[in-house]
Amino acid sequence: AVAPPEVAPAKFETGYAQRALYLLEHKPFLFDSAVDSAIEALDREREQEDEGWAVEPNRGLPPADQLMLRQRMTEVKRRDRVRTVKELLYLKVCSRFKSLGVSLLPPLKEGGSPTFDHMDSMKGLTSDIYSKEALDSVFDHLLMLVDQKVIPPFTVGINIALVPLLQAGRVYLQSALFGYCLRRADVRYGMEKLVRRARGSDGSSAAALATAELPPFRQYFRDLNLSLRNAIDSLEARLAMESHVTALFGELGELENGIVRILAEVESPEERIVRLQRAIHTNEVKSLGITGDDFRRLVLEGVAYGALLYDSEKQVDRIYGLTPDPQRQLDLDESMGEDEGSGRFLNE
Numbered sequence: 085a086v087a088p089p090e091v092a093p094a095k096f097e098t099g100y101a102q103r104a105l106y107l108l109e110h111k112p113f114l115f116d117s118a119v120d121s122a123i124e125a126l127d128r129e130r131e132q133e134d135e136g137w138a139v140e141p142n143r144g145l146p147p148a149d150q151l152m153l154r155q156r157m158t159e160v161k162r163r164d165r166v167r168t169v170k171e172l173l174y175l176k177v178c179s180r181f182k183s184l185g186v187s188l189l190p191p192l193k194e195g196g197s198p199t200f201d202h203m204d205s206m207k208g209l210t211s212d213i214y215s216k217e218a219l220d221s222v223f224d225h226l227l228m229l230v231d232q233k234v235i236p237p238f239t240v241g242i243n244i245a246l247v248p249l250l251q252a253g254r255v256y257l258q259s260a261l262f263g264y265c266l267r268r269a270d271v272r273y274g275m276e277k278l279v280r281r282a283r284g285s286d287g288s289s290a291a292a293l294a295t296a297e298l299p300p301f302r303q304y305f306r307d308l309n310l311s312l313r314n315a316i317d318s319l320e321a322r323l324a325m326e327s328h329v330t331a332l333f334g335e336l337g338e339l340e341n342g343i344v345r346i347l348a349e350v351e352s353p354e355e356r357i358v359r360l361q362r363a364i365h366t367n368e369v370k371s372l373g374i375t376g377d378d379f380r381r382l383v384l385e386g387v388a389y390g391a392l393l394y395d396s397e398k399q400v401d402r403i404y405g406l407t408p409d410p411q412r413q414l415d416l417d418e419s420m421g422e423d424e425g426s427g428r429f430l431n432e
Contacts (some may be wrong), residue, residue, distance in 0.1 A: 092178040093191050094171075094331035098164070100126075101171035108179055115179055119172050120403060127167050127404045133158055163175060166320060174324040176387060176396040179410040184208035188384060193334035195249055198371035200381045209384040213391055217301035225262050226301075226383050228256060247379075248360070249370040250340055253333030253377075256318040260325055263390025265314050271394075273298075281296040318406035323395040328389060334370075343369055 091109050094103050100122040107115045179187050186208040187201050210219060280298055298304070316322040331334065346363050350356045363369040374382070400406060 094327050096171050098168040100168050104175050123403045124297045137404050170320045170323040177392045180392040195370035200378045243375050246364050246371045246372050252372050253336045257329045258381045259386030260390035262386035264394045267391040267394040269308045319409045320406050322409050
């Protein structure tokens, strides 16, 4: 059995986040205003640095050394702010789950047979979050994962399967990224419907044509994902997603390296399955004993985490101005050319 669920599975290093966590656990009615105030303070600090006020030079050093010292101190402060905003953003997502009455999964990194919450979470993970069009896509995603048979045939009892912890973590991460991209598409789709409806209100044939040209949501979602390459908009949001997955499952890279070492001498696919099954049963590879309902719960929470992360990211960005994710910029530059790909993507 695993420990009782906590408000936030991850651990927090920064003072702002630790205070916010205390409020979320004990005085939730103060949480939102406290987080907004903290983010505003960080924004003022950044503005002061941009104007050259925050880092005083050491007047005993030559000018070149003063400049280098200033640059180093500014970079340290920038990294600290990114970490702080990432943790506050993460807590805003946890707050949304709490307001929905849904307990996040507890840390699963030790493996075993966890007890998942099913009874009071399904509505909070589905119809309470999404539009009808988006909810249909959520179930499409769930069915796709089931059809791909991502749960291996390592059964340990009636309706219970042993899933490598790495596989469970990858499914959760894939689902969180799906949920983030789904929410982005759903928001843009809704805005386009409003704009087209407004254009069509004057009764002109051109406006009616513009309204009629909006594609079905599934097609719109697919086309948008192809153009944006499933990328996350900000560095802070990407780090918040990675921190959450790591808190639940551990470092996926380390888990993958462990399996690679175990299967290094195995050649055929059949031998790989047998060797992996043996490694799971001897605890060489950490695993989760879960049912089909547990798997559904894990996927739906992952999707919901991504969707609520997108919402929280946009709320924070209106106050602070988040850092465009360098990985997204790299992907867009490669696909469209440097000039066309450059620019800001948050709160467009």
